[in-house]
Amino acid sequence: MSEIIGIVVISMGVAFDLFGCIGLVRLPDIYNRLQGATKCVTLGTCLILLGVLIHSGGAMGAKALLCAIFILLTSPTGAHALARGAHKSGVKLWEGSVMDKYADDKEGELDR
Amino acid sequence: MANRIFQFLIIFILWLLLTWSLTVQEIIVGVVVALLLSILLSDVFVRGGGKFVQPARYFWFLVYLPLFFYYVFRANFDVAYRVLHPEMPIRPGIVKVRTTLKSDMAKAFLANSITLTPGTLTVDIVGDHLYVHWINIVTEDPQEETEVIVRKFEGYLRRIFE
Amino acid sequence: MIVLIILLVLCCFMCLYRIGAGPTPPDRTVGIDTLGTLVVGFCAFTAIITGKEWYMNVAISWALLSFIGTIALAKFLEGRGFDE
Numbered sequence: 626m627s628e629i630i631g632i633v634v635i636s637m638g639v640a641f642d643l644f645g646c647i648g649l650v651r652l653p654d655i656y657n658r659l660q661g662a663t664k665c666v667t668l669g670t671c672l673i674l675l676g677v678l679i680h681s682g683g684a685m686g687a688k689a690l691l692c693a694i695f696i697l698l699t700s701p702t703g704a705h706a707l708a709r710g711a712h713k714s715g716v717k718l719w720e721g722s723v724m725d726k727y728a729d730d731k732e733g734e735l736d737r
Numbered sequence: 738m739a740n741r742i743f744q745f746l747i748i749f750i751l752w753l754l755l756t757w758s759l760t761v762q763e764i765i766v767g768v769v770v771a772l773l774l775s776i777l778l779s780d781v782f783v784r785g786g787g788k789f790v791q792p793a794r795y796f797w798f799l800v801y802l803p804l805f806f807y808y809v810f811r812a813n814f815d816v817a818y819r820v821l822h823p824e825m826p827i828r829p830g831i832v833k834v835r836t837t838l839k840s841d842m843a844k845a846f847l848a849n850s851i852t853l854t855p856g857t858l859t860v861d862i863v864g865d866h867l868y869v870h871w872i873n874i875v876t877e878d879p880q881e882e883t884e885v886i887v888r889k890f891e892g893y894l895r896r897i898f899e
Numbered sequence: 900m901i902v903l904i905i906l907l908v909l910c911c912f913m914c915l916y917r918i919g920a921g922p923t924p925p926d927r928t929v930g931i932d933t934l935g936t937l938v939v940g941f942c943a944f945t946a947i948i949t950g951k952e953w954y955m956n957v958a959i960s961w962a963l964l965s966f967i968g969t970i971a972l973a974k975f976l977e978g979r980g981f982d983e
Contacts (some may be wrong), residue, residue: 631947632900635903635944635947636903638940639903639906639907639910639940640906641813641817642906642907642910642937642940643906643909643910644813644816644817644820644821645816645910645933646909646910646913646914646933646937647820647821647913648816648819648820649913649914649917649929649930649933650913650916650917651820651825652820652825652827653825653827654829655923655925655926655929656829656831656858656860656870657827657829657872658917658926658929659858659870659929660816660856660857660858660870660872661816661819661820662929662932662933663852663853663858664809664812664813664816664852664853665813665816665817666933666936666937667853667936668809668810668812668813668853669940670936670937670939670940670943673940673943673944674939674940674943674958676947677943677944677946677947677955680947681947681950683757684757684952684955685946685952685955687754687755687757688754688755688757688952688955688956688958688959689943689955689958691751691754691755691959692939692943692955692958692959692962695959695962695963696936696939696962697853698849699962699966700936700966701848701849701852701853701859702845702849702966702970703932703966703969703970703973704852704858704932705848705852705858705859705860705861706969706970706973706974707925707928707929707932707969707972707973707976708858708859708860708861708870709860709861709973709977710925710928710972710973710974710975710976710977711923711925711976712860712861713976713977714924714925714976714977716923716925718829718830718831719829722829722830722831723828723829723830723874723877724830724831724832724874724877725830725831726831726832726833726868727831727833727860727861727868728831730833730863730868755959
């Protein structure tokens with residue numbers, strides 16, 4: 626029984642991974658791509674690891690749980706670092722964007 | 738001192754989970770490694786060790802987790818909708834919101850929570866202000882943006898970390 | 900089972916497309932980061948199929964190294980502008 630539930634959870638995880646990767650290909654600029662990729666791939670991989678925990682348990686399950694917690698903590702941090710690095714290295718937002726308070730504030734600092 | 742004891746406990750439990758065996762030599766090596774690391778690194782990672790023994794914080798953490806996972810799942814369906822829609826209904830931009838949280842740990846968790854919840858991605862933290870990339874801007878009033886993005890987590894995080 | 904593997908490989912190829920085609924260096928870095936997270940999932944899946952426990956050790960090490968690599972690349976991007 627637990628094996629079937631595990632496989633179902635893993636399938637959900639793979640589906641979210643697929644959405645995230647479609648977002649990575651389709652969305653227009655780096656910040657939007659980071660949004661799609663980070664959210665969907667993080668949850669998708671966590672669901673795969675959770676499926677491993679449900680499927681087999683024991684030592685493998687404990688390691689899967691640790692790995693899931695680790696990914697849940699580090700993946701958003703990596704996304705902040707990348708977004709900040711991209712903005713500081715001068716990548717512009719997509720032309721359809723509405724506002725960019727970060728760039729406005731940085732220019733204000735330069736004038737002062 | 739409290740910092741060191743809690744760091745020792747955290748590292749040792751992590752070691753036990755990773756090795757997943759209770760033989761004597763594994764435990765001895767774990768104790769030695771945890772002692773060394775907690776003596777060398779006590780000032781770097783854990784601050785305010787006294788906070789670890791207040792049960793109310795754990796209670797609020799347990800209340801916070803289901804809320805967090807509810808928003809994470811909503812975020813994923815939101816992204817799936819935007820990605821699979823043929824015209825991609827996005828209206829992105831970077832907005833500036835203000836937080837009332839003070840400690841670094843609480844701010845870090847707030848930033849991570851914002852990144853994993855629907856449509857938002859933290860770009861930078863400067864003092865009390867967070868710069869947030871929002872995939873679908875619904876309002877241009879800073880006060881309302883703060884209400885929408887930050888308020889839902891702030892109360893819980895203040896009870897957990899401050 | 901085999902369908903899931905094919906879908907995961909398809910995800911990896913999408914990331915490879917982004918690494919190859921991304922117009923700016925940060926875009927490629929996003930692809931590398933996403934690919935690292937996908938490989939962790941793939942290792943866990945392999946662990947289930949083969950029933951060998953040490954694949955999870957590979958997954959944990961890969962997660963750690965992928966995070967460090969992403970942070971290093973992000974710091975590198977932050978340090979310079981592209982018009983220089």
